[in-house]
Amino acid sequence: MHTDHCTCGETEPHIIARRSTTDGKHVCLWDDGSLTWALGYTIRGAAQPKTAAQRAEARRAGWLVLGEVCLYSAAEVSELVAAARWAVKRDGLPGTLRKRLHSQREAKSMPTWLRPTWVTYAADRDGKPTLRVWRLHRLSPWAGHAVWRERGQFELLTIRRERHRAGESAETTGIKFATLGAMQKWLAENPPQPRGAQQRPDRGAGRSARRCPDLEHELRRDEPRFAVAFGELSSADVAELEALELADSAWNAHRSARLRMSASGCIGQTLLEIVDELAEEMCQ
Numbered sequence: 001m002h003t004d005h006c007t008c009g010e011t012e013p014h015i016i017a018r019r020s021t022t023d024g025k026h027v028c029l030w031d032d033g034s035l036t037w038a039l040g041y042t043i044r045g046a047a048q049p050k051t052a053a054q055r056a057e058a059r060r061a062g063w064l065v066l067g068e069v070c071l072y073s074a075a076e077v078s079e080l081v082a083a084a085r086w087a088v089k090r091d092g093l094p095g096t097l098r099k100r101l102h103s104q105r106e107a108k109s110m111p112t113w114l115r116p117t118w119v120t121y122a123a124d125r126d127g128k129p130t131l132r133v134w135r136l137h138r139l140s141p142w143a144g145h146a147v148w149r150e151r152g153q154f155e156l157l158t159i160r161r162e163r164h165r166a167g168e169s170a171e172t173t174g175i176k177f178a179t180l181g182a183m184q185k186w187l188a189e190n191p192p193q194p195r196g197a198q199q200r201p202d203r204g205a206g207r208s209a210r211r212c213p214d215l216e217h218e219l220r221r222d223e224p225r226f227a228v229a230f231g232e233l234s235s236a237d238v239a240e241l242e243a244l245e246l247a248d249s250a251w252n253a254h255r256s257a258r259l260r261m262s263a264s265g266c267i268g269q270t271l272l273e274i275v276d277e278l279a280e281e282m283c284q
Helices: 052-071 074-088 094-109 180-189 213-229 235-264 269-283
Strands: 015-020 026-030 035-037 118-123 129-135 145-150 153-161 168-177
Touching: 015 052, 026 052, 052 074, 052 094, 074 094, 145 168, 153 180, 168 180
Parallel strands: none
Antiparallel strands: 015 026, 026 035, 118 129, 129 145, 145 153, 153 168
């Protein structure tokens, strides 16, 4: 039990404000700044103040929570409480709470390869890191790159393996940001181009059969089917056309093979005549 009294004059612990979440759960703010549910269970992450200064800070955070809790569900209240306690240690404004909550949600929705794993290479005399490097995952789009953090700047580097000696070297890409969030956002929105790849405009809508031989062949082959769809040919006519096209293809293949055999001189005239007869029977 604390000794400082509430402004209402009540000396016993009591609820000073109550709000509801979007799904109807009650959040209660107590006189010492504690936050509980309707039945008195403490909300996860809520403050448990012991001193007068801690109680004053907890009450400010509690009022921030009650001012925003009507916009969130019960499952999101713990995140709201953590953001409110963080904001109170800064300027205590609702806008700061919303920015903090938004940044936390962006971090959770971020791909795994964009979550940094820092390796410290230098520190000051107090142990605070002055040079840290985050090597991007080898399965990420930015494999072979690293983020170099020094003097408040985040710089993207290319890691190259030395051929003539053991080890690696780093080359700057010229890409720098003042915050980690800006660097992560840029990496997510700008995947690297494969080597040798050239960006070409999408001309699919205006592509003609003359520019695309494969497409031209497909159109010619499917012309009888389009004619059937529009009622110009019957199914029997289409089957006959396809048979004639198959026979024409077989005859052309026979002619080219016969020319090759006769030019080589390794086959007799009698065998050539037999091949001609077989080809004629296939095409009939």
